[in-house]
Every structure is written in C-alpha cells, then in structure tokens.
Amino acid sequence: MQQLKERILREGRVLPGNIVKVDGFLNHRVDTALMGDIADEFARYFDTNNITMVLTAEASGIALATVCAQKYGVPMVFAKKAKSDNIEGGLYQSDIFSYTYKKKVTLIVAQEWLGPDDKVLIIDDFMAKGYAMRGLIDIVQKAGAQLMGIGIAVEKGFQDGGDSLRREGYDVHSLAIIDAVDGGKIVFREDC
Amino acid sequence: MQQLKERILREGRVLPGNIVKVDGFLNHRVDTALMGDIADEFARYFDTNNITMVLTAEASGIALATVCAQKYGVPMVFAKKAKSDNIEGGLYQSDIFSYTYKKKVTLIVAQEWLGPDDKVLIIDDFMAKGYAMRGLIDIVQKAGAQLMGIGIAVEKGFQDGGDSLRREGYDVHSLAIIDAVDGGKIVFREDC
Numbered sequence: 001m002q003q004l005k006e007r008i009l010r011e012g013r014v015l016p017g018n019i020v021k022v023d024g025f026l027n028h029r030v031d032t033a034l035m036g037d038i039a040d041e042f043a044r045y046f047d048t049n050n051i052t053m054v055l056t057a058e059a060s061g062i063a064l065a066t067v068c069a070q071k072y073g074v075p076m077v078f079a080k081k082a083k084s085d086n087i088e089g090g091l092y093q094s095d096i097f098s099y100t101y102k103k104k105v106t107l108i109v110a111q112e113w114l115g116p117d118d119k120v121l122i123i124d125d126f127m128a129k130g131y132a133m134r135g136l137i138d139i140v141q142k143a144g145a146q147l148m149g150i151g152i153a154v155e156k157g158f159q160d161g162g163d164s165l166r167r168e169g170y171d172v173h174s175l176a177i178i179d180a181v182d183g184g185k186i187v188f189r190e191d192c
Numbered sequence: 193m194q195q196l197k198e199r200i201l202r203e204g205r206v207l208p209g210n211i212v213k214v215d216g217f218l219n220h221r222v223d224t225a226l227m228g229d230i231a232d233e234f235a236r237y238f239d240t241n242n243i244t245m246v247l248t249a250e251a252s253g254i255a256l257a258t259v260c261a262q263k264y265g266v267p268m269v270f271a272k273k274a275k276s277d278n279i280e281g282g283l284y285q286s287d288i289f290s291y292t293y294k295k296k297v298t299l300i301v302a303q304e305w306l307g308p309d310d311k312v313l314i315i316d317d318f319m320a321k322g323y324a325m326r327g328l329i330d331i332v333q334k335a336g337a338q339l340m341g342i343g344i345a346v347e348k349g350f351q352d353g354g355d356s357l358r359r360e361g362y363d364v365h366s367l368a369i370i371d372a373v374d375g376g377k378i379v380f381r382e383d384c
Contacts, residue, residue: 029245029269029305032262053221059250063258063268070224076255077221113221 001041001175004153005188007034008176014184022154027060027125035067038175042123042151045173048072051121051148055079055114055140057107057132061124064153068123077113079136082106092142096135099128107135109143116144127152127174130161137170149173157189193233193367196345197380199226200368206376214346218317219252227259230367234315234343237365240264243313243340247271247306247332249299249324253316256345260315269305271328274298284334288327291320299327301335308336319344319366322353329362341365349381 013021025031042048051072056065057079069076082093082105091108098105114120120140127133133150140147147170155162155174158181165172177189205213217223234240243264248257249271261268274285274297283300290297306312312332319325325342332339339362347354347366350373354364369381 023302024305025267028272028302029267030258030261032258032268033265035258036262059254059270059272062251062254063270066222066224066227066255066258067262069222070228070259073225075217075221076224078251078255080220080251110215110220113216 001038003037004034004176007031008154008178009186012186014181014186018156018158018181020154020156020178020181020186022126026064026153030063032063032067035064036071038064038153039068039071041175042068042121042173043071046121046149046151048121050119052118053077053114053120055109055120055122055136056124057081057136060126064125065123068121068151072121075113077109079107079109079139082108092139094135094138094142096131099131107132107139109139111143114139114143114145118143118145119148120145121148122150124151125153126156127154127161127172128156128159130159130165133161133165137165151175154178193230195226195229196368199223200346200370201378204378206373206378210348210350210373212346212348212370212373212378214318218256218345222255224255224259227256228263230256230345231260231263233367234260234313234365235263238313238341238343240313242311244310245269245306245312247301247312247314247328248316249273249328252318256317257315260313260343264313267305269301271299271301271331274300284331286327286330286334288323291323299324299331301331303335306331306335306337310335310337311340312337313340314342315344316342317345318348319346319353319364320348320351322351322357325353325357329357343367346370 054069152174157177157179180187246261344366349369349371372379
C-alpha cells in the first residue's frame with residue numbers, strides 16, 4: 001500500500017536494535033483517517049462480507065481493528081493480556097512470549113464472544129516475530145471458529161513472523177513489509 | 193443516552209463487589225455501530241469542531257476514542273501504561289493507582305504528540321473512582337495543553353470519580369451514570 005509505505009518512510013524512525021518506530025500515526029498517536037484507508041485496502045483483499053467479527057490483541061491493535069470492524073459492519077473483539085496466572089473460567093487462553101515485555105503473557109478471550117459459528121478476520125497493526133499472532137490463531141482454533149485471514153498493517157519481514165505463517169498455509173496479508181533496515185534505511189518488499 | 197442505558201439493562205451483568213460488566217458491547221467485544229452513536233452523542237454536547245485531538249488511556253478506552261476521533265477528524269492518542277519505573281525521556285507521565293490491577297501504574301504520553309497548542313477532548317469507556325482520568329488530566333496539564341472536556345460512556349456514580357471532578361469544575365459528560373446497584377438491579381441517575 002503505497003500511501004502507508006510513504007508514511008513510514010517520511011515519519012518512521014529506526015532505533016537501535018532495528019526497532020522501527022511508527023508511533024506518530026499507528027500505535028501511540030493514531031491517524032484515524034489513515035486507519036480508514038487501511039481498512040478499505042484490507043477489504044479489497046479479504047472477503048469482508050463473509051466475516052462475523054474482527055479479532056485483535058490489546059493494546060495497539062485495537063484502534064485499527066475497531067475502524068476495520070466498523071467499516072465491515074461486525075463487532076471487534078480484543079484479546080486481553082492477563083497479568084497473572086489467576087484467571088477465571090469461561091475463557092480461551094493462549095500463552096505467548098511478549099517481545100515488548102520480555103516475558104510470558106497470557107492472551108484471553110471470553111468464550112461468550114467467540115464460538116464455532118464465527119468467521120474471524122484477525123487484524124493487527126504490527127507483526128515482527130508473530131508471537132502474539134500465534135496466540136490469536138491458537139484462540140480461534142480452540143474456539144472451533146473459522147479463520148478467514150490475517151491482515152497486518154506493518155510487517156517486519158526480516159523477523160520471519162509473517163513468512164513462517166505463510167509457509168504453514170495461513171493467508172497473511174500485510175500492507176507494508178519491511179525486509180531490511182540497512183544503516184537506518186528502510187527497505188520494503190517489492191510485491192506487497 | 194437512552195440507547196446506551198437500555199443496552200446496559202439488557203446485557204450488562206452485576207457481579208459480586210458491585211462490578212458492572214459490559215464486556216459484550218463496550219470493553220471486550222465492542223459494538224462498533226454503538227460506538228458511532230456514542231461519538232455522535234458526545235458531538236451534540238462538546239464543541240468537537242474546536243479540538244485538535246482525542247486522548248484516552250489503554251486499553252479499553254481505545255476503541256471508543258478511535259471512533260470519536262475519526263468522526264471529529266482529529267488524531268487519537270492513547271496514554272500507555274508503563275510496566276516498570278524504567279522509562280525513557282521525552283515523556284509526560286503520571287502515576288495512578290490501578291483499580292483493575294490493585295497497584296501503581298504509570299501513564300505515559302510522548303511529548304512529541306501532545307503540546308501547548310493542543311485542545312484536548314478526553315474520552316473513556318468507563319469511569320469509577322476516576323484514578324485513570326486524573327492521570328490523563330495531569331498529563332494534559334503537564335503538557336500545557338487545553339482541556340476541552342471529558343466524555344465518558346458509562347460512569348459508576350456511586351464511586352464518586354465523576355462527581356468529584358465536577359465539583360472541581362471539570363466538564364465531565366457521561367452518557368449513562370449508574371447511581372446504585374441495589375440487589376443486582378442497576379439504577380441510573382435521572383438527569384443524564
């Protein structure tokens with residue numbers, strides 16, 4: 001998606017450790033008009049008339065997932081990150097390793113809001129190693145729901161999270177894939 | 193807001209400890225159409241043509257704040273909850289007591305995304321004792337920005353968070369104020 005790539009080049013910053021910071025429009029301050037354009041772009045790829053919900057993980061995925069769900073006319077459910085092992089019943093849960101916090105966190109979704117009849121489009125703002133995404137997929141499978149696709153705004157291709165999922169057959173569609181950060185310069189994958 | 197009150201009565205559940213659970217449409221599964229109606233209702237009360245941004249706190253406020261910001265044509269900024277005392281520079285921060293986690297958390301907003309020229313509308317899905325709200329107000333004041341108002345979807349009136357802010361002169365507008373939970377029955381304040 002050209003508009004998103006240009007925005008990343010113009011406003012993104014590369015920090016030590018190959019961290020790509022896009023917090024001016026995607027995951028701290030959110031450009032809500034851009035989120036609308038991203039939602040439209042996903043709708044050109046996925047069959048959004050045939051989903052029952054959009055699923056994401058808290059916190060930074062919520063803004064984009066909300067705009068998508070509103071456009072597609074379905075509810076948005078966000079998996080919560082449990083802060084303790086003391087979790088009540090009636091929940092699907094999946095343990096993931098949090099790259100951000102460098103520790104195990106548990107993603108949870110109430111069984112009330114996700115079930116075998118659901119057709120789920122997973123949306124997230126960012127994917128690197130894909131740990132959170134694997135937790136969301138695990139939850140969809142535990143619920144017996146149908147996974148209709150995975151839409152990502154910005155993927156860090158060189159961390160292999162997206163490609164490893166594609167190799168396993170998942171339909172992962174990212175609107176900007178960063179394949180390298182060479183000396184502070186962001187290099188996008190050509191075919192996305 | 194009649195539609196919201198009816199929704200709370202129909203789908204909300206009262207749990208032990210006077211916890212009012214509205215996670216089927218507000219803060220776990222999110223009814224994005226209802227969020228749009230709530231955003232319109234805030235726009236009838238606040239001068240949304242005269243704001244530069246919507247501010248909220250992660251995580252559950254993000255969905256509603258995003259829909260509001262999109263309708264009003266401004267960016268949405270969400271304060272992050274820092275998990276440690278080890279916080280980098282360039283940030284406004286405010287320590288709050290988290291009712292949810294029963295411990296101190298620090299709300300942070302990058303100074304880059306909030307400044308003296310900003311006119312801020314704070315939006316949140318829920319207010320009880322108002323601890324998180326006081327953190328957000330503190331951050332707006334530290335930035336030298338102008339606070340244009342505080343819009344809340346559901347306020348627990350009996351926990352005094354909203355009324356204590358009103359007594360101090362803040363323009364707090366809540367669309368449903370729960371004044372009592374008598375034997376599991378939800379009682380709304382009449383004049384809201």
